[in-house]
Amino acid sequence: MMPRWLPALLASLLLPLAAAAQQRPDGFDHPAHAKLFPRCETCHVGAVRPDASIWPTTASCESCHDGTIERRVRWSPRSAAVPTNLKFDHLVHRRSAGPAASRAGGAPPTCGSCHQPSGSGWMTTRRTIVGQCLDCHKLPAEHLAVADTACSTCHLSLVDAKTLPESRIKAFGTPPSHKDPGFMVKGLKGHGALAKGSGTIRVSASCSTCHARDFCLSCHVNAPETPLIQGLGPDARSLAIKAELKAPATHRSADFDRRHGTRIGARAEKCSTCHTRESCTACHAGVPAPAVRALAAFGPGRAAGALVARKKPVNHTANFGEKHGPVASAAARSCSTCHVRTTCLECHRPDAARTSGFHPTGFLNRHPSAAYAREASCSDCHDSRQFCASCHNQAGMTSSRLLGTGANYPDAKQTFLFGHGQTARQGLESCDSCHAERDCLTCHSSVGGRRFNPHGPGFDPNRLARKNPQMCAACHGLNIPRR
Amino acid sequence: MSRLPLVALPAALLLPVLVAGLAPEAAEAQGYKLRLDARYQSVSFRGVDLDSIPSTSVVQLSGQGPATPDGFAVDCGTGTPGYCYFYRPGNRLRGQPLTTTADLTAWGFGVRGLTIRASGRVATDLADRTVWPGSEPAVVVTEGYAEYATEYLTGRMGRQLITGRLGYQGFDGARASYRFDGAGVEVAAFGGWGLARAVALPVTSPALNPLDDYQPRSRQLLVGADVAWRHRAFDLRAEYRREVDPEVDYFVSERAAASAEVHLAPKLRVAGGAEYDFANGWWGTAEASATYTDRRWYGTIEARRYRPFFDLWTIWGAFSPVPFRSVRGSAAIEPVKGLWIRGQAERYQFDPDEAETPLVSAEDRGWRAQIGATAAVARQWTLEAGLRSEFGPGASSRTVDGGLTWRPSERTFFAARAGTLDRPLEFRFSDSKVNWVAVSGDVELSDRLRLASDIGWFGEERRRPDAAAFDLNQVRVSTRLIVTLGSAADRLPRAVRPVTPGGSQ
Numbered sequence: 001m002m003p004r005w006l007p008a009l010l011a012s013l014l015l016p017l018a019a020a021a022q023q024r025p026d027g028f029d030h031p032a033h034a035k036l037f038p039r040c041e042t043c044h045v046g047a048v049r050p051d052a053s054i055w056p057t058t059a060s061c062e063s064c065h066d067g068t069i070e071r072r073v074r075w076s077p078r079s080a081a082v083p084t085n086l087k088f089d090h091l092v093h094r095r096s097a098g099p100a101a102s103r104a105g106g107a108p109p110t111c112g113s114c115h116q117p118s119g120s121g122w123m124t125t126r127r128t129i130v131g132q133c134l135d136c137h138k139l140p141a142e143h144l145a146v147a148d149t150a151c152s153t154c155h156l157s158l159v160d161a162k163t164l165p166e167s168r169i170k171a172f173g174t175p176p177s178h179k180d181p182g183f184m185v186k187g188l189k190g191h192g193a194l195a196k197g198s199g200t201i202r203v204s205a206s207c208s209t210c211h212a213r214d215f216c217l218s219c220h221v222n223a224p225e226t227p228l229i230q231g232l233g234p235d236a237r238s239l240a241i242k243a244e245l246k247a248p249a250t251h252r253s254a255d256f257d258r259r260h261g262t263r264i265g266a267r268a269e270k271c272s273t274c275h276t277r278e279s280c281t282a283c284h285a286g287v288p289a290p291a292v293r294a295l296a297a298f299g300p301g302r303a304a305g306a307l308v309a310r311k312k313p314v315n316h317t318a319n320f321g322e323k324h325g326p327v328a329s330a331a332a333r334s335c336s337t338c339h340v341r342t343t344c345l346e347c348h349r350p351d352a353a354r355t356s357g358f359h360p361t362g363f364l365n366r367h368p369s370a371a372y373a374r375e376a377s378c379s380d381c382h383d384s385r386q387f388c389a390s391c392h393n394q395a396g397m398t399s400s401r402l403l404g405t406g407a408n409y410p411d412a413k414q415t416f417l418f419g420h421g422q423t424a425r426q427g428l429e430s431c432d433s434c435h436a437e438r439d440c441l442t443c444h445s446s447v448g449g450r451r452f453n454p455h456g457p458g459f460d461p462n463r464l465a466r467k468n469p470q471m472c473a474a475c476h477g478l479n480i481p482r483r
Numbered sequence: 484m485s486r487l488p489l490v491a492l493p494a495a496l497l498l499p500v501l502v503a504g505l506a507p508e509a510a511e512a513q514g515y516k517l518r519l520d521a522r523y524q525s526v527s528f529r530g531v532d533l534d535s536i537p538s539t540s541v542v543q544l545s546g547q548g549p550a551t552p553d554g555f556a557v558d559c560g561t562g563t564p565g566y567c568y569f570y571r572p573g574n575r576l577r578g579q580p581l582t583t584t585a586d587l588t589a590w591g592f593g594v595r596g597l598t599i600r601a602s603g604r605v606a607t608d609l610a611d612r613t614v615w616p617g618s619e620p621a622v623v624v625t626e627g628y629a630e631y632a633t634e635y636l637t638g639r640m641g642r643q644l645i646t647g648r649l650g651y652q653g654f655d656g657a658r659a660s661y662r663f664d665g666a667g668v669e670v671a672a673f674g675g676w677g678l679a680r681a682v683a684l685p686v687t688s689p690a691l692n693p694l695d696d697y698q699p700r701s702r703q704l705l706v707g708a709d710v711a712w713r714h715r716a717f718d719l720r721a722e723y724r725r726e727v728d729p730e731v732d733y734f735v736s737e738r739a740a741a742s743a744e745v746h747l748a749p750k751l752r753v754a755g756g757a758e759y760d761f762a763n764g765w766w767g768t769a770e771a772s773a774t775y776t777d778r779r780w781y782g783t784i785e786a787r788r789y790r791p792f793f794d795l796w797t798i799w800g801a802f803s804p805v806p807f808r809s810v811r812g813s814a815a816i817e818p819v820k821g822l823w824i825r826g827q828a829e830r831y832q833f834d835p836d837e838a839e840t841p842l843v844s845a846e847d848r849g850w851r852a853q854i855g856a857t858a859a860v861a862r863q864w865t866l867e868a869g870l871r872s873e874f875g876p877g878a879s880s881r882t883v884d885g886g887l888t889w890r891p892s893e894r895t896f897f898a899a900r901a902g903t904l905d906r907p908l909e910f911r912f913s914d915s916k917v918n919w920v921a922v923s924g925d926v927e928l929s930d931r932l933r934l935a936s937d938i939g940w941f942g943e944e945r946r947r948p949d950a951a952a953f954d955l956n957q958v959r960v961s962t963r964l965i966v967t968l969g970s971a972a973d974r975l976p977r978a979v980r981p982v983t984p985g986g987s988q
Contacts (some may be wrong), residue, residue, distance in 0.1 A: 117594030293590075317983075362884055362902050365917040365941065369906065373807060373831060373849055374789050377768070380650040383682035383691060390693045391616040394530065394576060396695055419843025424845065425836035426876050428804040429791045436694040437798050444802075455804030456837050460764050467762045468733040468795035474697065475798065 003480070034123035041113040045110065052457075053077050054090065083168065085161035086154055088128075098138075109136060144175040148197075148206040157208040159233035166240040172210050184246060195228050203231040212238035219245045221296060221305040222272045237412040245274065245306060264291050271295065276406045282337055286384045310338075348381065372427050378427060388433030398434045425456055437474070445475045507694050515589040517968040523581050525960040526615065529575035531597060535566045541716070544949065554950035573951040582606040596633055602626040612881045619681075619690045625653070625683040636688035644683070647709065647722045648740040648756055652679035654705045677726050677735075703728050703735040726797065735794050737761040752774050762795055768806075782814035784828040795860030807833040811851075821859035828852040833876070841974040849875020863890050865909045880948065894927035916944045921959075933965040 041047055046054035053090045055077035097106035099215045114132055115125045130143045137153060139146045155161075158169070182189040212235035217221055219404050223229045235285055250263070251255065251372040264271060271279075272295055280292040298304055328335050347358035358381075363370070382388065392398045416423075424431050455461070465472050472480040536551055538559055544550045549552035549557050549567060557567035584604040586775045590597065603624040608615060628641030639658045644651060656675010663669070670746045692698050707724040720742050726735035744757030758767035790806035793799040811829030813934045818824065832848040839845075855869030868885040884902025891897075899922045907914040919937030928934055939959045945952040 079497075089835065165622075206777075222732060236511075257658035293514075293595075361818070362882070362900070362904065362919050362921075362941075364739050365872075365904050365919065365943075366880045366906060367883055368908060369873050369875065369880045373833075373875045375851065377650070377789070379681055381681055383679055383684075385618045385691045385696075386682050386684065390619075390690075391614075393693050394614050414917075415843055419840050419845050421838030421875065422845045422847070424835050425803055425805045425838050426833045426845075428793070428799055428802055428809070428878065432793075436696040438696070440798070440802070452638060454802045457805065457835065458763075458765055459801070459803045464762070464795070464801070467737070468735070469800050470728075470731060470733060471795055471801060475801070 001392060027180075030123040030125045031121070034121070037123070043112075047094065050091055067237050081163060083163040083165055085156050085158065085164050086167075087156045088154060103134075142176070144173050145177070148204040151205040151209045155205075155209045157205070157233070158212050158238055159208070159235045160208060164237070166237050169210070169237055170240040172241065175206070185248060192228065197231070203228055210238075210241065214238045215241060215243060217301070217303050218243035219274065219303055219305070221274060221276050221298075221303050222269075223303065224296075224301050225272075247306070247376055261291075270296070276305045277304070278304075279306055283310045368430075371433075372430055374429070384429060384432045392434050399436065399439050444478075447475065447477045484874065485958065486910070514591040515587065515969060516588040517588075519966040519968070520585075521581075521962065521965075522961065522963040524615065524962075525579045525610075526957055527575055527577040528955050528957040530576045531570040532573040533568065534571045535563075535568045538565055538567050541567050550949055556625060556947075556949040560871035572951075572952060576614050577610040578618075580606060580615040581609055581616040582618070594631070596631050598630045598632065600626060600630065601629055619689065620684070623683050636660070637662075640682075645707075645709075646743050648720070649722060649724055649738055649758065652705070652707075652724065653683050656705070660709075669709075669711045670711070671709045672707070674704075674706040677703045683746070686796070690758070697797070699728060699735075701730045706939075716746050721788040725957060726794075726893045733795070734762050735796055736768070736792075738792070739872070750777055758792075760792065761799060767788070767792055778817040780814065781980045782812070784810075786810050788879075803836075805834045805836045807831045823857045824854075825856070826852075826854045846874075846876040849879075851875070864888070865890070878906065878908045880907075895925070896942050897924045898922065914946045915955075916946070918942045918944075933963075933967075935961075935963040937961050 008130060021462050037043060043056035043060065044054050045052035045056075056075075058076050061073060061075050062222075064070045086323075093109075100106050112125075113136065117124065117126065118132065132144065133140065133154065134143065137150070139150050141147070158164070171238060177189070177194060178191075180189050184196075186192060191339060194203055195207045211232065213223070213232040214231055214234055214236050215238035216226075216229040216232065217329060218239065220226060220229055251260075253259075276298040277292055277295045278298050279294065284292065296302060359367075369374070372438050389398055416439075440454065443452045444454040445451065461472070461480075462482060463480065469480055519851050534555075536557065540552065541549045541557055541559065542552055544554065544556075549559055551557055551567075551569060555569040555571065557569040559567035564792065581602055585602065585605075587599070587601045589599045592705060601624070603622065603626075605622055606618050607621055624642055625643050626642055628643045630637065630639045632638075637660045640656075642653065642655045643658060644653045645658070646652075654675040655676045655905070656673060658671060658673035659672035660669055661892045676685075678684060679688070679691055682691065684690055685915075686699050687702060687719040703726040705726050707726065708723065709722045711718065711721075721740070723739045725737045727733065738758060738760050740756060742754070742759040744754040746752050753772065754774070755769075755771035757769035758764075760767050766788075768788060769792045770785055770789075772783055772785035774783040775781060786809070788806050788808045791804045792832045795803075809829050809831030811826035811827065813825070815825040816821055818962045826850065829846075830850045833979060836847070851871075851873040852873035855867065855871075857865060857867045860866050866885070867888070869882070870886075871880070871882040873880055882902060882904045884900060886898055886900035888896055888898040899920075901920045902918070903918045905914070906921075919939055919941040921934070921937060923937030925935040926933070937959075938961075940959040941959065943955040943957075945954060
């Protein structure tokens with residue numbers, strides 16, 4: 001258990017340190033020297049003389065801190081300019097602020113007007129107390145909430161504040177306007193409207209003080225087409241402030257994915273702020289629609305925008321391929337959102353030697369039974385000659401000589417010929433995959449062979465002779481009979 | 484080897500590499516999508532050799548008829564008198580087709596609505612050229628057309644492929660369509676020089692005539708028209724195609740088809756269609772079906788009639804092919820999450836063919852049935868099993884197969900399958916049994932690159948009593964590389980900031 005006296009001890013040790021830190025923000029204990037220096041200019045000569053530094057010299061400190069009168073201190077004035085985005089100049093301010101205050105009926109400002117809290121004692125100095133600057137300049141608002149035109153009174157734009165490091169930029173405060181729910185969307189309170197400058201100034205100073213064009217490119221795909229953004233100078237340091245791209249409220253509705261096409265309509269410019277063409281093509285396959293083509297492609301000078309992750313519909317489960325037929329035919333338009341005809345033709349296409357995705361593994365082994373009584377319409381995708389016969393030919397399954405010359409199929413039943421008529425009429429497409437027409441004409445021709453009549457039910461000789469007598473001439477020569 | 488081996492082989496090998504390296508810069512001014520699919524396959528099996536012996540050398544095997552002294556059953560009834568014929572096991576045949584398919588779509592030529600599309604393949608066989616079907620000719624252009632599309636009018640010019648109820652039809656010519664968006668109606672008309680059915684080659688191509696059959700001397704002229712009326716509740720379509728041989732001005736084919744699909748309820752759809760062959764004057768294939776699709780189950784019942792179709796430049800239609808009629812149903816249900824059970828059955832019967840003979844009895848009806856299940860046994864593992872049986876004219880079979888799929892990520896899967904098949908064929912001397920084992924893998928290496936491979940062994944056991952019971956054992960290997968390229972519109976970085984409900988990430 002903690003002793004009761006411990007908190008008191010810690011407090012007694014730490015409070016003075018905290019107070020010292022509060023009183024000596026720049027390391028120099030101004031109040032301790034209050035009785036030595038009646039005027040600020042004694043040390044800060046640069047505030048009144050243009051040829052002098054604002055910082056005291058080492059010698060001026062050593063006049064007391066020489067190791068004899070007082071202990072030595074280590075001090076050397078800064079040689080480089082302080083990184084800042086202020087365009088403040090002590091001499092200029094001193095010359096101009098005094099007459100201005102007099103005209104307004106007030107007292108001329110002193111150093112303490114900016115560096116000393118109102119009503120505090122001599123030498124209770126601070127870094128610039130911004131609130132007191134605003135009071136003198138009659139700006140009744142919080143520092144980050146002042147009117148747009150006021151920023152440039154004291155501040156350079158970020159692009160011009162070249163010495164300001166990214167760490168300082170990152171630490172910039174957030175103006176109250178940025179926390180307004182309407183700030184990120186279009187409207188009077190939207191950042192686009194607020195960013196518009198007045199008069200000949202294109203971009204408001206309130207934006208350019210903290211931001212540069214690179215910052216806008218964090219989100220804005222349409223940066224090249226947006227004059228406001230182009231009005232800002234480029235500066236990579238502006239990326240020290242992170243922007244967060246948020247989806248608009250409309251995107252959060254459950255049916256947004258399904259309805260966004262209708263919402264867009266032909267007005268793709270509504271989407272062009274956050275979306276490049278890649279946002280669409282991440283999901284939408286095929287030739288881009290006009291609305292997609294109207295969007296800019298990702299490239300230099302514009303943001304990548306909202307990059308959309310493609311998601312499978314919930315019904316696309318592992319075995320969806322097997323059941324997609326009914327779904328696809330019931331809602332083909334839905335499929336065409338993500339799939340193009342090429343996707344379908346991967347399996348459903350009249351092109352052999354390509355892929356084997358349509359038929360399941362092992363189909364080759366059972367394809368005879370599927371083909372004899374067309375389980376599916378094989379000829380929709382396969383040419384029986386190029387596809388079937390070319391393979392059967394090499395496997396020794398096709399007729400390589402005229403029938404009856406000893407080249408019967410090696411696995412054929414020898415009695416098959418006697419009952420082949422029924423089989424042929426039932427599965428003529430299967431016959432075609434192994435036999436040439438001349439095989440049949442060995443017997444079925446009126447000009448030779450055994451002159452067996454091959455015509456069966458439904459045969460209309462007159463109609464066929466009218467449509468294409470060449471077929472008739474193959475067996476009948478020029479004497480095509482008419483009924 | 485194919486006729487253009489010196490061109491086809493390097494092209495098939497190097498095309499994906501060259502285009503991958505050069506195309507993005509070369510086509511920078513336009514938008515384009517290019518997909519290259521290079522596939523190497525290997526299959527090997529033992530062939531057969533025709534042989535003969537003098538009939539005086541034939542021996543009688545006990546209970547099996549005439550045979551060679553070493554046990555091969557012979558056919559002495561045909562061929563040269565005094566000789567009997569039989570087949571011996573031949574050399575091992577090997578097919579190694581190498582195919583590269585390219586699909587290109589390009590736009591942005593300064594004319595809004597203008598698109599160029601091309602699809603074709605380069606193929607060659609590194610081994611025996613006819614073992615693998617369709618590896619000739621070496622270069623095939625499946626599609627290659629320019630399309631100009633406005634809001635209502637679309638025009639195409641070049642080699643194109645139309646798909647419809649009448650099947651795939653390629654042609655070199657023009658097609659124009661007009662949409663009446665308000666009414667949901669689209670009309671289209673096309674015409675040109677046709678290609679053979681179901682293949683992107685003209686009917687005059689030697690590749691379509693491996694058996695040295697009759698073949699037309701010139702390509703047919705094709706004209707046709709489609710009309711579609713699409714409504715929220717229905718989809719009606721009609722199409723007409725006519726092909727004429729310009730040399731003799733006779734018909735090659737003249738057909739029309741109509742189809743309808745009506746959504747009677749949100750989940751209930753009825754559909755039907757029919758084809759009519761004007762040349763033969765008869766109805767062709769037709770069907771009617773009703774489908775109910777729910778989230779956890781779906782089912783279809785269908786009545787169909789199938790009738791083969793032949794071009795009039797062949798004589799096959801003169802042999803009066805007869806149709807068959809069938810009734811079939813299929814259903815699938817997910818009784819518990821991750822488990823799908825499927826079933827399908829069909830019964831069919833051929834129309835009277837008037838060719839029955841008392842000498843041989845042949846089947847004129849048959850049935851098919853199958854049942855299967857897919858189970859997601861774990862998040863990354865899927866197990867499948869199926870049982871299938873069929874009996875009908877020409878063939879019957881009984882199949883049991885199963886497989887296991889491991890999908891460690893959206894971009895990767897590995898699978899193994901095995902099965903066994905009994906396949907008695909009605910008109911064959913021997914029955915056979917086939918067993919197989921296959922493994923496959925598919926990996927999307929990046930957004931642009933996908934690699935797939937599979938290897939399978941198929942062992943066939945022939946049940947015949949003589950020495951010709953040799954096997955048709957096969958080993959099949961396939962490796963596939965798919966490269967997808969595109970201009971700015973396709974070069975997608977990974978989605979680092981996806982827009983999701985609730986804001987960005």
